[in-house]
Amino acid sequence: MTQPDTNPHDPSALLEPLPGHSSLGRLERILRRGEFAVTAELNPPDSANPHDVYERAAIFDGWVDGINAVDASGANAHMSSVGICALLTRMGYAPILQISCRDKNRIAIQGDVLGASAMGVQNILCLTGDGVQAGDQPGAKPVFDLDCMSLLETIRIMRDNSKFLSGRKLTSPPTVFLGAAINPFAPPHDFRPHRLAKKIAAGAQFVQSQYCYDVPMFRKYMQQVRDMGLDKECFIMCGVGPLASAKTAKWMRSNVPGVHIPDDVIKRLEGAADQKQEGKRLCIDIINEVKEIEGVSGIHVMAYRQEEFVAEIVHESGVLKGRRPWRKEPNPVDQLVAERLEEILEKPKHLLHEMAGAAGDSDTQE
Secondary structure (H helix, E strand, C coil): CCCCCCCCCCCCCCCCCCCCCCCCCHHHHHHHCCCCEEEEEECCCCCCCHHHHHHHHHCCCCCCCEEEECCCHHHCCCCCHHHHHHHHHHCCCCEEEEEECCCCCHHHHHHHHHHHHHHCCCEEEEECCCCHHHCCCCCCCCCCCCCHHHHHHHHHHHHHHCECCCCCECCCCCCCEEEEEECCCCCCHHHHHHHHHHHHHHCCCEEEEEECCCHHHHHHHHHHHHHCCHHHCCEEEEEECCCCCHHHHHHHHHHCCCCCCCHHHHHHHHCCCCHHHHHHHHHHHHHHHHCCCCCEEEEEECCCCCHHHHHHHHHHHCCCCCCCCCCCCCCHHHHHHHHHHHHHHCCHHHHHHHHHHHHHCCCCCC
């Protein structure tokens, strides 16, 4: 029986628990009931303004089942992923908290997991993280107390055994759906399915892949995954994204670790009259291929500085098959507050005159 993906009383409230689920979130239940899931990446702002987060999240309304809160990707400082998740859960969105092992030790990470779960975060993606030399502050001190494998094990122990790594008991364990990243396109290619198996053994329940621009290579990877039975143990989401131009594609291939872009993709972009539109079309074509591969449970859309294309890409690819993911609906209370505020702001001159008159009648003067 299909469970509703919205809470009618409070959009920030957790959903009802379901048997066999480790979280109370929408992403896990959508994947477990066999629907093709869609997640997207929210690129963090270089800002302390919460509206910068809300504006970026609103672009995904009604099109995605989860929003990745990126944790200092590329080893560059931005608004923290925990801070972004705090803002998103407040509004009822389903964030995926990314945790990079580069910047925090196990004490800080375990504290963040508890804090995030308390805020309503139901999904965590465990990453080792890029080295500090990749960012704009290469003099920063890296931590790497844990890596993605040990981070998965740490959170799994907290969730399933109700204890910290030290053995100290938790009074309330985190209820989270655990994820990891995979890169089927990095050599040695035959090792990649075995690395996925290790991540599953460590606790990964879903994975999101690096950008896929080589479908034959991904198809071969998925064949190996199915041969090992890993598609039955973990939900596999294929990473996709539009390319703005052939120049962008060449830069990514040379400068972004782990990104593989074949020459024929670059030639296709170079031959297009509108390279940005062709990049979007390429992304849709790739989605239409990978969604037919057995064992693929969803897509993860990474549209850096092209977030406005996400809705078009998801719609034109038809992956939702008419399903409507959760979206933030207008709250009548919010509208009443806005109208009252507008009334107040329309009266400043009248109020000032009244205040001036009252001051003139006062017995006490400065």
